[in-house]
Amino acid sequence: MDLLAALAARAPALALHLPAHGRGRGLAPPLAALLRRPPASWDLPELPEIGGPLEAEGAVAASQAATAALLGAQRCWYGVNGASGLLQAALLAVADPGQRVLLPRNLHRSLLHGCLLGQLQPVLFELPFDPATGLWLPAPADHLQQVLAAALKAGPLAAVVLVSPSYQGLSGDLAAQIAVCHRAGLPVLVDGAHGAHSGLAPGLPPSALACGADLVVLSLQKAAGGLAQSAVLLQAGERVEPARLQRSLLWLQTSSPSALLLASCAASLAFLHGDRGRRQLGRALVLAGRLRQRLGAAGLPLLANQDPLRLLLPTAALGINGLAADAWLLQRAVIAELPEPGCLTFCLGMVPPPGLLRRLPRQLLALRCALGSEPLPPFQAPPLPLVAEPELSLALAWRAPAEAVPLEQLQGRIAAEALCPYPPGIPLLIPGERIDGARQAWLLAQRRLWPGQIPDTVKVVAP
Ligand SMILES: Cc1ncc(COP(=O)(O)O)c(C=O)c1O
Structure with missing residues (x-):
């Protein structure tokens, strides 16, 4: 079809994907009013x-x-290249x-690209893993303490990145996690791409800034009524100099940011954060609660998470791979946001679609x-150490002369590309990592679980 x-x-009947404005229903009203003006009258340069x-x-x-001031930050920058662009600027x-x-193993690929651009050495840490769903879970503070001790044994760190909430709306005790990092003298950047609404209603986790984060990136199309690509970077405290942020934004930002997207941020x-928005959010949360109840009563309990607007259906418990469930639902005009082998995440958005309560169950x-049958066997945890660093730098490995090798023959080789199902855009393998036998076996199992998303061959650094 023509674009x-x-x-x-x-x-479609039930579009339960991002942007969270849900095809305009939940667009922030002043933005909707702007868009009703003569087309493109708002498309202005940096006058x-x-x-x-x-x-x-x-x-x-x-x-x-x-x-x-509204969000309790010292400084705020608007961004027009999504959370990705601002995460990269923050890293630099x-x-x-x-x-x-x-960085945590459930990092979004943009952070990996940020490490590449800044020639930073990523130190990746393991997270608790749920074999029933195949999901990474938030790290308890004592886990992070062990991670930090192990990482610092190998040399100094410049900063810690935490992802909270996750794509699936999972979040742990962020304040305790940040406190552990601060006690080690390290600044914390929180990838809060999915958390713009945090702290704004009972039942939602506190905002990352309230938890003490030094830097936070929020996407405004994932949990607020902004347009795609609009995002903000927030800075608080004394650990990161605003001048350094200003400089890295200059390196990465377009010199012609869209005035519409900047207005969308604002x-x-x-x-x-205003009364009307909070009331809208409150209504969406009430509906989400009723839907959760209704599904539970119908014998389809959802997984517990910390964001009621993300519905996490544990398809593995129904005996269905989430990717197969997604394909089946798509044919019936039900669009989920995030299919994964063990579950399917639906995003209700700021104003959920009409008829949802009746139609989704x-x-x-x-x-x-x-498609249902016996529950799928437990998912295998990735065979990864508590902390790991690529053996070869990202920058060298990703550019090195490479050869494509079948997955079955990866053992002992160094990856020259990332393996990264999308969505969610979380790499299963990063360039520069040496692949041992256990990792090879795990990647082969992942290929079966992510049909069509993991190729038969992987580029490895040529001998
Ligand atoms: C956890 C997380 N961080 C960052 C991003 C990047 O956001 P954007 O697509 O706005 O660049 C995503 C995108 O899905 C994400 O899930």
Whole structure:
């Protein structure tokens, strides 16, 4: 289908994917009003009165200052290249080339790319793993303490990155995790891409800033009513100099940021934090609670998570791979956000689609009837040490002369590319890692679990 025609097509029955504005239903009203003005009248350059995210004067600077005050940050920068672009700028600000940065295994690939761009050495740490769903779970503070001790034994670290909440709406005791890092003298960058609404209603976890984060990146299309690509970087405390952030933003940012996306940053956060936005969020949470209850009563209990607007259906318990469940539902115009081998994540968004309470349980019961069987066997935890660093630097491994080798023959070789099912965009293998027998066997098992997402051959560094 032609791209413009695809954008103009009618919405499917149940679109439970991002952006969280749900095809405009939950778009922050001032933004919706702007979009009703003559088309593109709002598509403006950095005129003196508007300015841009790095300018000291102008409407953008004033708006960023107001947003920082609203969210309890010292500084705020708007971004137009998604959470990805701001995470990369934040990484480049907290570490210099050659320095080591501690990151969780469930890192989004943009962070890996940030390490590559900044020539940083990623030190990856293991997370608790749930064999029933195949999901990584949030790290308890004492786990992180052990991780830090192991990582620091091998040399100094420049910073720690934590992901909270996860794509699936899982979050642990973030304040305790951050306190552990601060006690070790390390600044913490929180990838809060999925947490713009944190702290704004009872039942949601506190915001990353309230938990003491030094830097936080929020995507405004994942848990607020902003347009795709709009995101913010927030800074608090004394551990990271704003001038370093300003500089790395300059390195990575377009010189013509979309005025519409910048306005989307401002409007989506102002609305979400205001009375009307909180009421809208409250209504979505009530509906989510009723849906959870209804599904439970129908014998389809959802997994517990910390974001009620993310519904986590444990398909493995129904005997169905989440990717197969997704394909079946797609044919019936039900679009989930994130299919994984053990579960399916639906995003309800800021204003869930009409008829959801009636239609989703019916479709999921039909899914179980059509594809359900005995629960899938437990998922195998990735055979990874508590902390690990690529043997060869990312920058060298990713550019090295490489050869494609069948997965069955990876043992002993060094990866020259990432293996990364998308979504969720979490790498299973990163360039520079040497693959041992256990990892090879695990990757072969992953290929069966992610059909079509993991190729038969992987590029490895040529001898
Ligand atoms: C945890 C996490 N961080 C960062 C990102 C990147 O966000 P964006 O697509 O806005 O660049 C994603 C995207 O899915 C994500 O899941």
